[in-house]
Amino acid sequence: MDLFDEIFSAMRVESALYGRLAASAPWGVAFVAEPEVRFGMVVRGSCWLTSAGLNRPMALTAGDCYIVAPQVAFSLRDDPKSPTCPCTQVFHDRDGDEVSFGGGGQTADIVGGCFFFDKAGAEPLLSMLPPVLRIGMDSTRAQALQSTLQLIALETAEPALGSKLVVSHLADILFVQAIRAHCLCDARVTTGWLAAYTDRRLGAAMRAVHGDIGRDWTARALADAAAMSRSVFARRFKEVVGETPLGYITRWRMYKAKCLLRQSDLPLGAIAEKVGYATDAAFSRVFARHVGKTPGRYRRQGADTCA
Structure with a gap:
């Protein structure tokens, strides 16, 4: 068995939580450090991702995906200087899987969530993740990843029979695609x-x-x-x-x-x-x-x- 096939087989995404944020400027959501991997895609509009793991704010536009490594705190906002609200407060009273939040200005739609892994199986891949990984839509593999996230976005926007099971399996595929895109596209991987x-x-x-x-x-x-x-x-x-x-x-x-x-x-x-x-x-x-x-x-x- 190929090394990557072996790791991906052992990794086992056990479950995934997901949701959809319909934000309007000014807005900002702060996510605390967690043991899980967080992911997301900007479905419409644009936003900024800020984190202590980044040298500067990361611009995200429609179609861009992001992966945040375990134990990394980060924020999403319409402007790098916009104040933030804790994610627990923003999502506390949500009705279903979508939350509307912000001041009523320019809008952005983001679908995101987190992966729960078998910790032993995921260890080699999690150890090589950068604090924040951005995957732009400028390659064939990235477009395949976008298609998976679009399916997750569809399942969260229009839940149907078996949606939670579908999203769990899609999350498994999504993480493999993201790691593969990172491995193939990031020329900075020179050690490890x-x-x-x-x-x-x-x-x-x-x-x-x-x-x-x-x-x-x-x-x-x-x-x-x-x-x-x-x-x-x-x-x-x-x-x-x-x-x-x-x-x-x-x-x-x-x-x-x-x-x-x-x-x-x-x-x-x-x-x-x-x-x-x-x-x-x-x-x-x-x-x-x-x-x-x-x-x-x-x-x-x-x-x-x-x-």
Whole structure:
């Protein structure tokens, strides 16, 4: 399975909240930092997105989409200097999925919401998100993303039988499209696992690893897969990824183990074997050191969270 297919399969958008804001100038809505990913699209009109994660206010016009990473506070407003009202106050008394708010001037319609993920499965993608991601409508992939958001906008504007289920599935597709557009269009991605994966030589080693994560990988085998000397490969890998090759493999094994513990009924021994450990004891020691709890406890807590 391709690395991205593996991550997207494990990511699991468990649910999505959504709504539609019909705003009129002057207006401003402040959203506090939350553990979820927030998303939105300007359906009509224009607005500004401001956040401590941005160097300057971000202009959004009709058709533009935005993704806000977890734990990032932000505001939407008609003008960067307009005062804001807390989102909890704006949406507190809403009737249905649409809220009208503002002073009665120039209008803007925005559809948006938030994703609730399986935290273990979404970890690699969430870690590479910038604080705020804007996706303009100037590419074919971005237009596909816009089409998905337009379907969400339609379902929120004209709810019908099964609308909540439809929106939940569309939100899943939307996030995959947004990440894909970011990966393909953002030339600034020069470090991290994504940069290594798209590098010709480092990518060859990473594809080998992710094709057989349970193999007894050595520094020599990894360098051979990349067609590089051991020393050059180790240095280049750490420069790009930020950790040693074997450290990266261990971290990815723990990621895969967490997904299997939360999303499958496989016994501990089978999971240990899948991620490259000959015994339950060896796996449990490494897991506890990296995650801070035993595999059994992690699985039980995951089940309690989902119950």
